[in-house]
Amino acid sequence: MDDYPRFTAAAVQAAPVYLDPDKTVAKAVALINEAAAHGASLIAFPEVFVPGYPYWNWTMNPVSGSPWFERLYRASIDIPGPHLNTLRAAAAETGTTVVIGVNERSSHSLGLLYNSVVTIGGDGSVLNVHRKLVPTWAEKLTWGGGDGSTVRVVDSAVGPLGALACGENTNTLARFSLLAQGELVHVANYISLPVAPADYDMAQAIAIRSAAHAFEGKLFSIVACSTITDEMIEVAAADDPKIAEMMRRPRSALSGIFGPDGSPVVESLVDDEGIVYADIDLARCIQPKQMHDIIGAYNRFDIFRLHHNTTPLRPVVLDGGDASSKNRAPAGPVMGPWRPDGHSDTSKELAPPGAEKPCGQK
Template identity: 70%
Template sequence: MRDLPRFTAAAVQSAPVYLDPAATVDKAVTLIGEAAAHGARLIVFPEVFVPGYPYWNWTMNPVQGSPWFERLWHASIEVPGPYVDTLREAARQHAVTVVIGVNERVSHSLGVLYNTLLTLGPEGDLLGVHRKLVPTWAEKLTWTGGDGSSLQVHQTPVGPLGVLACGENTNTLARFSLLAQGELVHASAYIALPVAPDDYDMADAIAVRTAAHSFEGKVFSVVACSTISPEIVDTIAGDDQDARRMLARPRSALSGVFGPDGRPVTDPLIDDEGIVYADIDLNRCIQPKQMHDIVGHYNRFDVFRLHVDTTPRPPVTFVTDQHDAAVEGDAPSMEES
């Protein structure tokens, strides 16, 4: 009889060393070591942990925020690159699978930054580079959207692993595309969002989204959210008392692990820094799938059909001969049902 993986997962709830990629990567390496020492084999970090989230998009107008975009560009990292190599070595040294969010800059444009999730394997390999498909609301002032080429489930020692960033976890089709590739472990990375509308509870919103995906897909979800440090408040708000009060709003972060029944495996962590540990047994996904398998018997593929285009979308394609032109015209796509 084939048993599915059993392991300990760690959801890291922490603040970056704001806009300092070197110090933040060092902090991540320390947290990887701490989680691994507690037996974790999967360690999930927050969205854009390296080197932080552009809160100025919410507290300033676009003209005021423009110099901050430049500052973030200088603090963003290349993928691959030396900071990624440091994180890969930490994963290899501790033999763990790591998911971590970064601000990624690219060589072809000074105006392009990506909200990127890296998936690192226990041998130090870079398994996945997922660029957030649609920046949410004010985030469009900072990030360019990714393409479908990174919407992949990776085979890892902890099971088939998929990742999405923050608001992507409200995108039903993106979530379904991962489930249809056999996802059993879902890593979702968030940022603390105290700048939301008054009637919006970020902690509740994270819990609802995470429970929904776990229950609908009969999977385990590991959700990691950043926190707001005094350093972030001082950097962004300065003497602006309204902004300081906004950034100090409670219930802006939640991290934890949810099971295939949609319930937390252990108590989530709200607002405070820390690491949530939980034991995961993927065999617990089997019996719930017998009841509701939305990528199998509990669907009507003669009625519903999802087409996912995984073609990479570079800004330019140079065609050098007729053979290349023919190949270009036959760009591959993935169809998920």
């Protein structure tokens, strides 16, 4: 390509209005408008920002936490659905590309949730809905796993864009697949994790992972992390002062932006709410590739080969008739450009998996 986008990126570090999807989406819209007013073209939000993270999985036994799972399920969102439409409208009205984590309710199984990362284009199109492949440790009590159809790079106004949720950013093969699809802008979204082992510095861990992917791929990595509120502590601690103290542990959240040499482009934000901004020039990704291009000249594809299965996994395949669109995994653009009447371009509505070519193919 001859054009190398230059733009301002914004990494949002904030807490949701816990377990309240309406107020959390309203907060997200306000943050989108604030970031756009500061010139941001790409706005990244934390993991499962809508309507929050199930901290009780780490602090309660499964029986005690089960009622909170139902509370989270009832507060989660549908895709397509009205909460997503509100976010799409905000992206379209500001002309910004928005990447936001949500708890997504399955359309085929009552009670099934996914940890999903939604990428919305500047015209309100849903470019991708990525479902976290493997919920981490205690998260398996809440979320099902996604499939390879949503591990993909999309063409966006800010360049080839990919996203992974939290611990997925330690998955070398998932990261390599995004790089090999041409990723130049990566969004990694996280939650504040004060419930990790006492000697674990979450802020440092986020910085290490982000710098590693940026350096290995010679790209820009935008990192957005949530923060902890008293309401979250009240729920997860359940009157246990030791757990409450643990959940207030410092250095549990970091948001920032890292460049193709692995260095921070701007000072990262630790623990506090706020928005980190940085100017990005994708042309800076060119020269570093001359030395180490792991998806090009600095690899041996006659020796190493990655197989990425992009087939959507479905609970049932119905032969002899039209299968319900509800069983389609949300691979590729799910909804077309936003319209003021709240409808979408139906030519892209629930596009069959594989209908769109990978980023960079004509």
